[in-house]
Amino acid sequence: MLSVEKIAKSYSSNGWRGPGRHLVLKEVSLECRPGECVGIIGASGSGKSTLGRLILGLEQPDAGSVRIDGEELGRRSRRGAVSAVFQDYRSSIHPFFTVRQALQEALGGSRRSGDSKRGSSRKLETALEQVGLDVSYLERYPHELSGGQAQRIGLARALLTGARWIVLDEAVSSLDAPVQVQVLELLREARGTYGTGYLFITHDLEAAAYLCDRIAVLHEGRIIETIETERLGELRTPYARELLDKFRLGHALVPRQHAAITKEERG
Amino acid sequence: MKRISRLLSDRLALLSLAVLAAIAAAGMLAPWLAPHPPDEVNMALRYGPWSLHYPLGNDQLGRCVLSRILYGIRPSVLLVLAAVLASVLIGAAVGMAAGYAGGRTDALLMRLCDVMLSFPGYVMTLAVIGVLGVGLQNILLAFILMKWAWFARIVRSSVRQIADADYVRFARTLGTGSLAILFRHILPVCVPELAVVASSSFGSTLLQVSGLSFLGLGIQAPQAEWGMMLSEARQSMFSRPELMLAPGLMIVLTVSAVNFLSDAMQQAVDPQAGSSKRHQPERAEAALIGREVA
Secondary structure, three states: OEEEEEEEEEEEEEEOOEEEEEEEEEEEEEEEOOOOEEEEEOOOOOOHHHHHHHHHOOOOOOEEEEEEOOEEOOOOOOOOOEEEEOOOHHHOOOOOOOHHHHHHHHHOHHHHHOOOHHHHHHHHHHHHHHOOOOHHHHHOOHHHOOHHHHHHHHHHHHHHOOOOEEEEEOOOOOOOHHHHHHHHHHHHHHHHHHOOEEEEEEOOHHHHHHHOOEEEEEEOOEEEEEEEHHHHHHOOOHHHHHHHHHHHHHHHHOOOOOHHHHHHHHO | OHHHHHHHOOHHHHHHHHHHHHHHHHHHOHHHHOOOOOOOOOHHHOOOOOOOOOOOOEOOOOOEHHHHHHHHHHHHHHHHHHHHHHHHHHHHHHHHHHHHHOHHHHHHHHHHHHHHHHOOHHHHHHHHHHHHOOOHHHHHHHHHHHHHHHHHHHHHHHHHHHHOOHHHHHHHHOOOOHHHHHHHHHHHHHHHHHHHHHHHHHHHHHHHHHHHHHOOOOOOOOOOOHHHHHHHHHOOOOOOOHHHHHHHHHHHHHHHHHHHHHHHHHHHHOOOOOOOOOOOHHHHHHHHHHHHHO
């Protein structure tokens, strides 16, 4: 179980009134079971990406902790526990690395993984096939990839780390709609194959409802509501209702295949 | 290896490399290659024309121009190159430390850079010469003192930008150490920009050293140096313009070769700069979508 316990984070700010601290997260608690997908939804500035960075150990919290099976992660490496797919596909792969080098880095080299050269090469090929790309992509550089392809490589890389949970920080937000659908499908498939849990950070309720089992609504640094995706229509807090209304309006204007909402509308 | 072969496949880069290697070798082997001692005065041969014994002729004191050009390589090229390399190395180290550590370390190192950069270049050089005395070594020391801060600023801003990139964040989630991140993920991406700035700095330093030699603050007569040869030839610029040709052309040739080589290095290091059109992401994406829809 991945659990975030009463985590708080603030940043120093220098306003005209002098130096102060801007509180971004206020005692946020969250749990994600192995293989579960939890959506963290909120507007820009609500603190959702900060929460992702804290879970990944890229920043240290002011208070609270991130635990896996009760053990605090602290400043330890997250390898094997938590990995990530980030939003900006243009900067998500080292610009001077080929896809092979980027994936090899995630695998950790033969010394760490204990694989022979051929064995690790086979692993890379399998990971690429898993995300719908052929082996010819191994020798490509990031600038030779489209956004969707780069995000697929990002997912393959996260899966290769053997992480039990993957933080998807706005992982589909910068992609075109058709490519978004492809990547979401792929995330579903990978979850089915590897049993990986996801923390899906997004501002897009539709994408979250498509992929997640539960959705936590983050507003002004607090989780104001957590709900099962099937019961999305039962959101109570005004801000969460507002998000849902916007989503319904968008869904009415641009109808898309959507399992969870179809179910909710039927109900 | 791929980068080196990419560099060697560029003809202009190969030619520049060959020119620079030849100049460096000639500078080191000057005592054996030069037909005459560089400071051998022979007033009978004053403004002598090109001949078999004096292939580039003689200057206003009858000295062999070719010998002076060959001996001038050491202070003009090799020592300037060493000074530029030293300032790049110091600047890169300080810039990387400031950019990656951020916070107080960054603030402290950058204020130090601000102090160094707030002195006008020539004033700083004159101050160093005033304290340590005239001479090429002191001029180069002054250049290192001045220019490292400039390189540090450039490297620091690149590092700040790159350290926030998602691929660096991913490496950190893997538990990669700071040094490995700096040398494997950040420094190589800074190199192309740094190479361009360093090569232009090499050209300007070479010209500045020549200028200071002209003022009598650098190389002292009768030692040979290209800038000083140019300024000596200036006295007879209208009656004997050919005396300016040899040192002038050597400066142009060296600076051009360094610039061409740095451009080629930039392309060799950065796969995007030397990108072929073999992969078209948009087309590939369209094909992929088409295939999946079908």
